[in-house]
Structure formats: structure tokens, C-alpha cells
Amino acid sequence: MVIASLGEVVAVYRSRAALDPSHVAERAGISIDQYLALEQGTAWPGTEAVKAVIDVLQLPDSHRARLAAADAPVDKYLQRMLHGYDIPVLIVDSAWRNVEANRFARALLPDSVLPGWNLMRWVLFDGEARRRLANWDDVARVFAGVLRDAVTASPRNAELLAIREEAAQLGLSVASSPRACPDGPVFVWRTDSGAYPISACLLSTPSGRPDLRQVMFVPRSTQPVPVLMADQSSPAPWYGPLLTDLLSCGLCGLLLTSAHLPATYSCATGCLPELPADDLELRIAKKALTRAFPAQACRELGIAQEILTADGIEMKLNVPVSPQHALDQWRRSMTNTQRRGILTTTLRSATVYPAPGRNGSPGVDLAYNWRELT
Known part of the structure; x- marks a missing residue:
């Protein structure tokens, strides 16, 4: 049998241990929804949850080395892809801290070179984000929803909990993000003159690194195209x-x-x-x-x-x-x-x-x- 995903690996070891999903979740100290999301591959339940499940099911070291990838450095293949793009791209961890950014992302977001810089914090709290984003209200609303989902996936992540607390103090509504919008919002960047450039914020999970997210700012055309014209x-x-x-x-x-x-x-x-x-x-x-x-x-x-x-x-x-x-x-x-x-x-x-x-x-x-x- 060729096991192609973490969820399949977990399902096999749970079956061998003759455990119900609820038993694994209870022993791992996570919710049943987190466990089922992991086994069924419907969502990433959080690095902490994955580590706990791996310990409960006693996966061998050969699988742990491949699956428990949290906090591992970005490999050379992923680095080559990241720096090969001709648009702004950065990689963030589960708490939305910058792991690595290409030169276009560093030009777009200069502070991203600072240690511990966090894209979520920048969008929600930084005055520079409010100044540069003409549609900041819309972007912040979507990121507040993304924050809610991230906290649900990693309920013990100190960084995410601190961001949520700060958002609550500022009165930002941490509502659920729309399930039909996995790519997040469109960013409308203010400029000193001329038309405002627009980019779509596209999210994906790098191959082999489910603990990370790749964030791409893809340029979008600003030319309106009517649907039915005279x-x-x-x-x-x-x-x-x-x-x-x-x-x-x-x-x-x-x-x-x-x-x-x-x-x-x-x-x-x-x-x-x-x-x-x-x-x-x-x-x-x-x-x-x-x-x-x-x-x-x-x-x-x-x-x-x-x-x-x-x-x-x-x-x-x-x-x-x-x-x-x-x-x-x-x-x-x-x-x-x-x-x-x-x-x-x-x-x-x-x-x-x-x-x-x-x-x-x-x-x-x-x-x-x-x-x-x-």
C-alpha cells in the first residue's frame, strides 16, 4: 500500500490501534473536529494537534521525520520556487509570521525583513497598512475571519491568541471567513499618483509543508469590462x-x-x-x-x-x-x-x-x- 498523505497515515495507525476517532482526539487533547479534519484531509488542524496525534498513535521515526515538519527550515527546492517568481511572494508559518520572502515581496512590504514580522499583525494593526490599502476595511474584515480559523486550528498558539486579544481590544470583529473564498481578499494599494494597482492575495500550501502557507500577490487588471453593452x-x-x-x-x-x-x-x-x-x-x-x-x-x-x-x-x-x-x-x-x-x-x-x-x-x-x- 502506498500512503500518499498524512491523513491516510494517521487513519492506518488508528485502525491498527483499534481506536475510534473520538478516543484519539481525547488522548491527544484536541477536538474531534480537529482530528477528523486531519484524517479526512479537509483542513490543516494545526501543528500542535498533528504532533499530539503522532505521539498518541506512536508513529515510527521514519514517518515523524517526514510528517512533523513544523519549524523545519524551507528546503532548497521551495526556496528556488519562491525566488523564481516575478511577483511578490512570501511564506508564513501557522501564526502568519514571515519565514521567507522574495525580493518583490520585500520591496512591497519593506518591514517583512524584520525578525518576527507578522503579516496578520501588519494587516490588522499597523498604521502603514491603513495608509497604503485603499480597501483596508474589506481586507481587515477578511483577515479577521482568517484569524478566527487559525485560532480554531491552533487553539494553544500564543502568538495567535495574542493577536486575537489585541483585535478584540480594538473592536475588530473576528468573524468566520467565507468558505467560498480560500484565496482571501483583493488588495488595492494606494500610490502617490496615477491608478491604484490591484493584486489578489492567493494562498496555497507548499508541497510537503502543511505547516506553512505561501502568500502570492498576483496583479489584477483594473480595466472594467461590461457584461452586456449597447x-x-x-x-x-x-x-x-x-x-x-x-x-x-x-x-x-x-x-x-x-x-x-x-x-x-x-x-x-x-x-x-x-x-x-x-x-x-x-x-x-x-x-x-x-x-x-x-x-x-x-x-x-x-x-x-x-x-x-x-x-x-x-x-x-x-x-x-x-x-x-x-x-x-x-x-x-x-x-x-x-x-x-x-x-x-x-x-x-x-x-x-x-x-x-x-x-x-x-x-x-x-x-x-x-x-x-x-
Whole structure:
């Protein structure tokens, strides 16, 4: 038997010891939810919890050396990847302290070179963060939710508990983070002149280091693309792949690239199988159209179209009467410019994870980070 994950290792040793999950959790001094998250691989329950489970199940040293990786230095392979990026990337520990940052991250966040610098603390408490982030309220709200989840995963982590206490004293609401937004918020950086640059904060777990998080600040285009446009004000045509700059790999954090003939999306490091573009775009479109055109929105768009038509303004595309109608238009009559507009106005990003496909073939799961529609 080839054991591919920590959860599978733990499950095997628990079965050999003839213990129920609740018994292991009780002996390890953790909650049953933490233990099940570890064994089922649904979440990282915290380094302390993993160490306690490993001790309870008496895993041999050969497994401990590979699995109990907390506080180990970043290996050379991970360093090469980190410093090979041409965008700001840093690696943080379970308490969000900086472990290592590339030169672009150090330029973006100069204080990150200081010993013990903490990204969570910087976002929530540092006056510089309030000054530089035009959308600080939104970013702080999301990070407060991330803090809550981190404390749940590591309830005895002194650094996280201190941050939570300080957040409470300042009146910051430590609410749960949205499960549909694993990549965190968009950062809008203030500048002294010109347009504010925008970057998406993408999170991933480095291979072999479940105790760490890789944080990438991926530039995002600031050019608005309307969904349905009248002839008088059409946007520039979109000729590229529809999901450009919207897809990231859930294993290494890289943006997926596209190739033509046949059209596919793939990860540069080979984490994922090549994904047929048509299938993936339609799969994401079904989700995006459901969000973009709920019943109430369709009714309001219909009224708006009647008003525009009465004023002599013709729409390139009749507004849909339902999400299913919108999907039919997507397939039959929408241009790529209109399709791209719908995607970019509803979706911030989608994270792609490997998963079993049909008949045992490789497949993927998707986690979505949606925009708030007004």
C-alpha cells in the first residue's frame, strides 16, 4: 500500500490501534473536529494537534521525520520556487509570521525583513497598512475571519491568541471567513499618483509543508469590462483565453497558463493534468451565470432593456430571462468579449485542485472567490 498523505497515515495507525476517532482526539487533547479534519484531509488542524496525534498513535521515526515538519527550515527546492517568481511572494508559518520572502515581496512590504514580522499583525494593526490599502476595511474584515480559523486550528498558539486579544481590544470583529473564498481578499494599494494597482492575495500550501502557507500577490487588471453593452460604447474585443488571470493552482499557487491547438489550461510545474479549455470554461460559466442572473436580476434587467429600447438604444444581446437562458446565450450567441465580461464582473479567481475524474481519469475540483454583486 502506498500512503500518499498524512491523513491516510494517521487513519492506518488508528485502525491498527483499534481506536475510534473520538478516543484519539481525547488522548491527544484536541477536538474531534480537529482530528477528523486531519484524517479526512479537509483542513490543516494545526501543528500542535498533528504532533499530539503522532505521539498518541506512536508513529515510527521514519514517518515523524517526514510528517512533523513544523519549524523545519524551507528546503532548497521551495526556496528556488519562491525566488523564481516575478511577483511578490512570501511564506508564513501557522501564526502568519514571515519565514521567507522574495525580493518583490520585500520591496512591497519593506518591514517583512524584520525578525518576527507578522503579516496578520501588519494587516490588522499597523498604521502603514491603513495608509497604503485603499480597501483596508474589506481586507481587515477578511483577515479577521482568517484569524478566527487559525485560532480554531491552533487553539494553544500564543502568538495567535495574542493577536486575537489585541483585535478584540480594538473592536475588530473576528468573524468566520467565507468558505467560498480560500484565496482571501483583493488588495488595492494606494500610490502617490496615477491608478491604484490591484493584486489578489492567493494562498496555497507548499508541497510537503502543511505547516506553512505561501502568500502570492498576483496583479489584477483594473480595466472594467461590461457584461452586456449597447452598440454605442462597446469595449475592445477580447481575443485571449477566457480564464486568463483568473485560475490558480491549489498546490503550488501559480496562475494557470493556456495553450492552443487544442486549447488547454495547465500548471507550469505539472501539478495538474492538462485541462481542456472548453470543458473548464463551460463548467465555470454555469456557476458564474447563476450568480450573475438570478431571477430578480433578470426581471430588473428586462425593465432596463425596455427603457433603453424605448429611447432608441439597441442592445447587442437581449437580456436573459433566467440562468438557463443565459447559459443558452453563452453557448449560441455570446461573443468572447461578452463571456469575458461576465466572468470578470462575477469572479475574482478560481483555485483548481486535482481530484478523481470519471472512470478513474484525472479530474479537478474548483474553489471560487466571487465578487460582491451590487
